[in-house]
Amino acid sequence: MSHASIPHQTTSRHHTPRQQSIWYFSQGVRAGLPIALGYFPTALAFGVVALAAGLTAAQAMLMSLLVFSGAGQFLAVNLIAGGAAPMxxxxxxxxxxxxxxxxSASLSRRLRLSWLEAALIGFGVTDETFIMNYLAHPREIIADEANSTNADHEANSKDDILPTDFALGVSVVSYLGWIGGTYVGVVFASVLPPGLTIGMGVVLYAMFIALLIPTVAKSLGVGVIAIASGGCCWLFSQYLSFGWAMILATTIVAGFGVWLWGEGVDRL
Amino acid sequence: MTANTFGVTLIGMVLATYLPRLLPLLLPTGRPLPIWLERWLKLVPYAALGALIFPGILTVDPQRPWLGLIGGLAAILVSWKWNNLVITVIIAFLVVYILS
Incomplete structure (x- = not known):
C-alpha cells in the first residue's frame, strides 16, 4: 500500500468549511478505493463461506453490515460451522x-472528534483503514522511516491532526466494498462449483498471513511469537474446543512474549 | 445454529468488535496504560494471528490437510515479496483452487 499524503494548501483554494469538508472526504474516498477493491472479493468469499457454514443470506448480510471485520467474521463462521457456543x-x-x-488508541492522538464523529470513525476502524490513516499522518511516517526522502512527507510534517472527513471517506468507501462483496457472495454462492468454495476457504488464512508477514519481515521475534502461539493452539485444541484453545494460546504466548522480550516490544 | 443463538452471537460480536474500536476514541487522548499492558496489547494481535492460522489452515479441506498448508506457504511467499493483501489473497486462492 502506497503512502498517502494529504495536500494541505486547501484553505486557499476552498473557501467555506463545508467545501473543504467535502474535499477532504473525497480525498479519503480516493485513498480508500484500493481498500474497497480488496475488500470486495474477500467479502464475496465471506458470503460463500458463511452460507456453507449454515447461515442464511440475511444473517451473513446482517453480520457484514453490523460487524465490518473480516478476521472476526471469518473466525465466527468457522466456529459456527464447528458448532462452537456463542460465548x-x-x-x-x-x-x-x-x-x-x-x-484506535493510536488514531485518537491525531483526531479531534465529537461523540458522533467518534461513533462513526470508530465503527470504520479496520486493519486497512487504520494503515491508510496512519500513513496519511506525516509525522509518524518520518519518525518510522528515518531513510524516507519523500518531500511530500516533509512538507506535511507540521500537520499533526488528521482531517476527520478524510478518515470518514476512507471508512465509507471501504464499508461499501465490504457490503457489496458480501451481497454478491451470498447471491451467487449456490451457483459456484465446489472447488471454488474450497479455494475460498483459504482466503481467510491468506488474509491472516498478509496481516502478519509485513511485521515478521521487520522483526523475526514476531514470527517466533506467531509460531509459538500456533503450536500452543494446536496442543490445546487436542483437549479443548478450537475457540478456547485459540484464546488460551494467544493470551499465554503474548504474556510470555512480554516477559521474555520486555523493552523489545516497544520497538515494534 | 438456531436464529436465537445466532442473534445472541451477533450482538456479542458487535459489542466485541465495536467497543475496542470506539472506547479509545472516546477516552481523553494520551492517557497512558501500564507499560506491561501496552506491550501485551501490542503482542496479542500477532499471537492471535498465529493461533488463527495454525492449526486452522489444515481444515481448508479436512480430507487433504496439505492443501491448506500449500496455500498458506504461497501466501507467506507472496506477502513477503509484495506486501499486498489483495495479491496475497488472490494467489493463495488460485493455488488452492487449481490443486483442488
Missing amino acids: AIVTANLVVNLRYFVM
Whole structure:
C-alpha cells in the first residue's frame, strides 16, 4: 500500500468549511478505493463461506453490515460451522479484535472528534483503514522511516491532526466494498462449483498471513511469537474446543512474549 | 445454529468488535496504560494471528490437510515479496483452487 499524503494548501483554494469538508472526504474516498477493491472479493468469499457454514443470506448480510471485520467474521463462521457456543465465538472475537483497541488508541492522538464523529470513525476502524490513516499522518511516517526522502512527507510534517472527513471517506468507501462483496457472495454462492468454495476457504488464512508477514519481515521475534502461539493452539485444541484453545494460546504466548522480550516490544 | 443463538452471537460480536474500536476514541487522548499492558496489547494481535492460522489452515479441506498448508506457504511467499493483501489473497486462492 502506497503512502498517502494529504495536500494541505486547501484553505486557499476552498473557501467555506463545508467545501473543504467535502474535499477532504473525497480525498479519503480516493485513498480508500484500493481498500474497497480488496475488500470486495474477500467479502464475496465471506458470503460463500458463511452460507456453507449454515447461515442464511440475511444473517451473513446482517453480520457484514453490523460487524465490518473480516478476521472476526471469518473466525465466527468457522466456529459456527464447528458448532462452537456463542460465548466462545464472542470471546474469540474479542481476542482478535483487541488489535483495534491499539489502533484506535493510536488514531485518537491525531483526531479531534465529537461523540458522533467518534461513533462513526470508530465503527470504520479496520486493519486497512487504520494503515491508510496512519500513513496519511506525516509525522509518524518520518519518525518510522528515518531513510524516507519523500518531500511530500516533509512538507506535511507540521500537520499533526488528521482531517476527520478524510478518515470518514476512507471508512465509507471501504464499508461499501465490504457490503457489496458480501451481497454478491451470498447471491451467487449456490451457483459456484465446489472447488471454488474450497479455494475460498483459504482466503481467510491468506488474509491472516498478509496481516502478519509485513511485521515478521521487520522483526523475526514476531514470527517466533506467531509460531509459538500456533503450536500452543494446536496442543490445546487436542483437549479443548478450537475457540478456547485459540484464546488460551494467544493470551499465554503474548504474556510470555512480554516477559521474555520486555523493552523489545516497544520497538515494534 | 438456531436464529436465537445466532442473534445472541451477533450482538456479542458487535459489542466485541465495536467497543475496542470506539472506547479509545472516546477516552481523553494520551492517557497512558501500564507499560506491561501496552506491550501485551501490542503482542496479542500477532499471537492471535498465529493461533488463527495454525492449526486452522489444515481444515481448508479436512480430507487433504496439505492443501491448506500449500496455500498458506504461497501466501507467506507472496506477502513477503509484495506486501499486498489483495495479491496475497488472490494467489493463495488460485493455488488452492487449481490443486483442488
